[in-house]
Amino acid sequence: MKPLFDLKGVDRTLLITPLLIFAIGIANVYSASFRTGMTFDQTLATKQVIWMGVALLAMLMVSRFNYLRLSDIAWPLYALTLVLLVAVLFTPPRLGARRWLHLGLFSFQPSELAKLAVILVLARFFAENRREYQSRARALLPFIIVGVPFLLILKEPDLGTGLLLMPAFFAMLYLWGFRGRVILGLLGLGLALSPVFFHFLREYQRNRILVFLNPDLDPLGAGYTIIQSKIAIGSGGLLGKGFMGGTQNQLHFLPERHTDFIFGVVGEEGGFLLCSALFALFWVLVRRGFIIAAQTPERFGSQLACGISALLGMQAFINLGMTMGLLPVVGVPLPLVSYGGTSLVTTLSMIGLLISIRRHRPLF
Amino acid sequence: MAVPAANRAERLALIALVLYALLLFNLFRMQVLKGAYYHELSEKNRIRVVFLEGTRGKLLDRKGRALATSRLSFNCSAVPWELKKGDVRRTSEILSRILGESAETLEKRFKDRRKAGAFNTVILAEDIGAEKAVRIEELLDTLPGIIIETRPQRVYPYGDAAAHLTGYIGPMNQTEKDELEVYGYRERDWLGRDGLERSYESTLHGTSGGLQIEVNSRGKLLRALGVREPRDGKDVRLSVDAELQKFVQQQLEGTKGAVVVIDLADGGILSVNSSPSFDPNLFATAKGRRDVGKYLKDELAPMLDRAIHGGHPPGSIYKIVTALAALQKGRMTPHSTIYCPGQAVIGGIRFGCWKETGHGSQDLRQAMAHSCNVYFYNAGLAAGADAIHALSLDLGMSKPTGVDLPNEKSGFVPSRAWKRSARGTGWFDGETANLSIGQGYLQVTPIQAALMVSAVALDGRLPRPHLVKEIDGQKAYEPSFKALKIDPAVLRAVKEGMDAVVNTDTGTGRLSRAEGTRVAGKTGTAQSGKDRTHAWFVGYAPSDKPRAAMVVFLEHGGRGGVSAAKIASQVFGWLVKEGYA
Numbered sequence: 001m002k003p004l005f006d007l008k009g010v011d012r013t014l015l016i017t018p019l020l021i022f023a024i025g026i027a028n029v030y031s032a033s034f035r036t037g038m039t040f041d042q043t044l045a046t047k048q049v050i051w052m053g054v055a056l057l058a059m060l061m062v063s064r065f066n067y068l069r070l071s072d073i074a075w076p077l078y079a080l081t082l083v084l085l086v087a088v089l090f091t092p093p094r095l096g097a098r099r100w101l102h103l104g105l106f107s108f109q110p111s112e113l114a115k116l117a118v119i120l121v122l123a124r125f126f127a128e129n130r131r132e133y134q135s136r137a138r139a140l141l142p143f144i145i146v147g148v149p150f151l152l153i154l155k156e157p158d159l160g161t162g163l164l165l166m167p168a169f170f171a172m173l174y175l176w177g178f179r180g181r182v183i184l185g186l187l188g189l190g191l192a193l194s195p196v197f198f199h200f201l202r203e204y205q206r207n208r209i210l211v212f213l214n215p216d217l218d219p220l221g222a223g224y225t226i227i228q229s230k231i232a233i234g235s236g237g238l239l240g241k242g243f244m245g246g247t248q249n250q251l252h253f254l255p256e257r258h259t260d261f262i263f264g265v266v267g268e269e270g271g272f273l274l275c276s277a278l279f280a281l282f283w284v285l286v287r288r289g290f291i292i293a294a295q296t297p298e299r300f301g302s303q304l305a306c307g308i309s310a311l312l313g314m315q316a317f318i319n320l321g322m323t324m325g326l327l328p329v330v331g332v333p334l335p336l337v338s339y340g341g342t343s344l345v346t347t348l349s350m351i352g353l354l355i356s357i358r359r360h361r362p363l364f
Numbered sequence: 365m366a367v368p369a370a371n372r373a374e375r376l377a378l379i380a381l382v383l384y385a386l387l388l389f390n391l392f393r394m395q396v397l398k399g400a401y402y403h404e405l406s407e408k409n410r411i412r413v414v415f416l417e418g419t420r421g422k423l424l425d426r427k428g429r430a431l432a433t434s435r436l437s438f439n440c441s442a443v444p445w446e447l448k449k450g451d452v453r454r455t456s457e458i459l460s461r462i463l464g465e466s467a468e469t470l471e472k473r474f475k476d477r478r479k480a481g482a483f484n485t486v487i488l489a490e491d492i493g494a495e496k497a498v499r500i501e502e503l504l505d506t507l508p509g510i511i512i513e514t515r516p517q518r519v520y521p522y523g524d525a526a527a528h529l530t531g532y533i534g535p536m537n538q539t540e541k542d543e544l545e546v547y548g549y550r551e552r553d554w555l556g557r558d559g560l561e562r563s564y565e566s567t568l569h570g571t572s573g574g575l576q577i578e579v580n581s582r583g584k585l586l587r588a589l590g591v592r593e594p595r596d597g598k599d600v601r602l603s604v605d606a607e608l609q610k611f612v613q614q615q616l617e618g619t620k621g622a623v624v625v626i627d628l629a630d631g632g633i634l635s636v637n638s639s640p641s642f643d644p645n646l647f648a649t650a651k652g653r654r655d656v657g658k659y660l661k662d663e664l665a666p667m668l669d670r671a672i673h674g675g676h677p678p679g680s681i682y683k684i685v686t687a688l689a690a691l692q693k694g695r696m697t698p699h700s701t702i703y704c705p706g707q708a709v710i711g712g713i714r715f716g717c718w719k720e721t722g723h724g725s726q727d728l729r730q731a732m733a734h735s736c737n738v739y740f741y742n743a744g745l746a747a748g749a750d751a752i753h754a755l756s757l758d759l760g761m762s763k764p765t766g767v768d769l770p771n772e773k774s775g776f777v778p779s780r781a782w783k784r785s786a787r788g789t790g791w792f793d794g795e796t797a798n799l800s801i802g803q804g805y806l807q808v809t810p811i812q813a814a815l816m817v818s819a820v821a822l823d824g825r826l827p828r829p830h831l832v833k834e835i836d837g838q839k840a841y842e843p844s845f846k847a848l849k850i851d852p853a854v855l856r857a858v859k860e861g862m863d864a865v866v867n868t869d870t871g872t873g874r875l876s877r878a879e880g881t882r883v884a885g886k887t888g889t890a891q892s893g894k895d896r897t898h899a900w901f902v903g904y905a906p907s908d909k910p911r912a913a914m915v916v917f918l919e920h921g922g923r924g925g926v927s928a929a930k931i932a933s934q935v936f937g938w939l940v941k942e943g944y945a
Contacts, residue, residue: 174372272391272392272396293373317380
């Protein structure tokens with residue numbers, strides 16, 4: 001048995017890039033949660049560092065695990081996810097949503113598990129069934145695989161997680177052999193149907209979308225956050241106001257500034273320079289994932305890498321877009337940067353899977 | 365031939381690059397091209413949020429008089445990030461001359477502010493009156509960071525006379541803020557805490573709005589960034605008569621007790637009073653809230669709504685139920701007589717009558733009029749504990765009546781099954797005797813007693829009690845009555861007995877008579893502890909065609925036939941004068 005910290009065969013890009021992104025994150029979580037008189041260990045940054053330790057451990061463990069064995073548990077895991085997604089609808093609502101299953105000491109969001117389960121099942125299905133030999137009816141199966149958990153997640157409601165499933169699904173469909181044109185058509189159809197969809201949303205979800213279309217609509221609620229976030233980012237300018245120097249941040253103008261809106265702090269204190277660096281790092285990470293997908297001849301691993309990369313890339317994209325006022329506020333954290341243990345562990349475990357694919361893939 | 369998979373994955377990487385490039389382009393636009401604009405917004409000029417509170421709906425009585433309403437009030441407040449540290453002293457001194465409070469106090473209030481949220485202002489002086497507000501408004505140019513905020517201030521014109529009915533409002537705590545945000549509640553909103561303010565919170569509550577404005581360093585408006593119109597809450601119209609409410613409260617002055625008056629036409633409550641009371645106006649301002657501790661410490665518990673919270677032994681008013689159960693069972697008729705020697709021996713135990721020399725031979729009418737215990741011990745035994753228990757439940761006891769007030773208590777009617785499971789022993793005849801005269805384990809709330817007597821007055825139709833008639837001009841309640849299975853002849857006999865209680869010269873309730881109408885009723889003097897008794901009166905008027913029913917309950921108030929009946933007489937008198945009875 002090799003020791004856990006044997007880094008031989010670990011993809012360097014996949015190890016170093018997340019650490020660099022995390023470094024930017026921890027500085028900003030510190031800045032966002034610091035109040036006069038606090039020592040380092042009193043800010044949320046300390047907790048975040050501890051979580052990072054846990055998450056790194058998880059990543060290394062996952063990376064040593066042969067991903068091919070996941071293929072066997074894909075369907076059982078998917079079934080379990082569906083059961084949990086249904087079960088969660090019968091729990092008492094918290095903040096107007098039914099997202100959490102309470103398991104004694106901690107609570108758990110089945111929708112987090114759903115992301116992994118759906119990608120695994122899709123990867124397995126796409127690996128075992130070649131596009132060219134499918135009847136039309138059978139080609140619909142992947143849509144059902146995604147559709148059922150998607151609708152259940154929307155019912156909770158957890159719009160953010162639900163939407164994240166879509167780009168991963170489309171990327172995997174494309175890799176499977178769907179024509180780009182068809183996928184664009186599907187996207188167009190989805191957009192055209194969205195008004196119908198809008199009808200089924202909860203009032204606060206509708207408000208968020210309306211506020212996104214016109215932030216002045218609710219200057220006290222969601223609109224306030226968007227306006228303040230834009231001011232924070234914009235006022236950072238080229239070089240930023242410097243570490244701990246952001247007025248929007250330090251004067252607490254920016255709500256949720258250590259979680260979903262952490263990019264406001266990065267933008268204000270780090271400026272265009274740091275932000276471009278952060279974008280570049282995310283791009284390098286995502287690109288690495290897709291390259292692994294391209295270089296893995298074994299189809300399950302290839303699809304898995306593709307799904308994970310699309311998911312991570314899209315999550316960062318949606319979060320950055322919403323803090324800049326380009327996309328509606330859907331409550332998605334910025335991977336590796338936002339404060340929050342669950343998000344860290346999930347993200348690094350997925351990167352661990354990428355490493356495992358790179359390491360264990362059979363080369364013919 | 366389709367594109368090979370490897371190329372497809374690389375293309376996806378390219379799509380990701382394009383998406384990130386778009387973000388980067390937008391970032392460049394925001395931070396570099398428009399950076400100066402945003403920088404100015406964040407540094408020199410400030411975004412200020414002006415709260416516009418939606419006015420809470422009014423509580424109106426049946427004639428449109430306001431029991432709870434709102435008036436415009438002015439606060440002198442500071443915007444923390446606009447008031448420079450160096451200016452605090454000077455500003456406080458200028459304000460203190462106008463406000464008549466010491467500069468130190470104002471300065472202290474500013475400095476003691478709780479960690480304010482992003483758009484919280486600090487109230488320096490609350491409800492300062494229009495005149496002072498105008499004088500400060502004129503000086504605002506020289507007072508950067510000071511603003512005059514207007515807000516609707518809740519007022520309760522009838523004060524303590526309707527305090528338990530209206531309830532009061534209070535600020536939200538953190539958990540409530542989190543939970544209610546989804547329903548459009550905002551940081552500064554207040555919630556109904558008790559009474560109708562609480563039970564009709566979602567109707568009365570207005571939706572707050574606000575302005576987000578950009579101001580310059582002098583606090584002058586540069587431009588509005590966003591507006592959200594506040595929405596007013598809906599008015600609620602009650603079945604209550606506010607003047608009756610006030611009149612009853614005056615009668616209860618200095619007592620501990622409750623009075624409920626019911627309009628028999630539709631089960632609407634005409635008044636519901638509890639004494640001692642409190643001033644709900646104190647709860648409506650931050651200043652007043654500092655003084656409300658006295659209510660919580662008060663041994664007389666003025667915050668307690670005795671009309672719906674107090675469960676007490678009902679004493680002899682419960683003989684109405686015993687009589688109904690016994691006659692309905694058919695073991696005795698209204699003309700059966702029972703001899704009262706002043707005591708009865710039941711199950712080997714001596715049970716006394718309140719008149720030690722005995723009442724002699726009594727039929728139902730006489731026994732009711734004289735409230736003879738011995739008669740009702742026998743009536744109770746004839747009916748049996750099970751029948752009394754079942755009838756009590758039919759009459760709405762042992763569960764909340766469902767009136768639209770929060771935290772109603774259910775009272776308690778003991779039964780054979782309860783005794784077996786709770787005490788592990790069987791039911792004794794002595795306990796039936798005790799139950800028959802409204803003593804023992806039995807507990808009834810005043811409003812339950814009021815409904816019980818209403819059902820008798822309405823010939824066996826139990827009304828559903830309610831306080832709200834209309835919401836926002838729309839009818840919000842349909843009268844509903846539950847028909848009880850009681851023989852009309854039985855009801856007639858009991859009602860004749862209740863008439864005799866008040867209108868015969870030896871009746872225990874003769875002090876409840878009122879000019880201009882014929883009252884029927886029943887008194888009760890319930891043992892509570894060693895030497896103290898609760899005084900009860902239940903009744904209705906006019907005796908032949910009842911239009912209003914009432915209960916008077918006085919905690920440790922002496923004899924029902926004296927203190928309670930006297931108050932009932934006053935209230936019946938008022939009802940006659942105003943055309944309600």
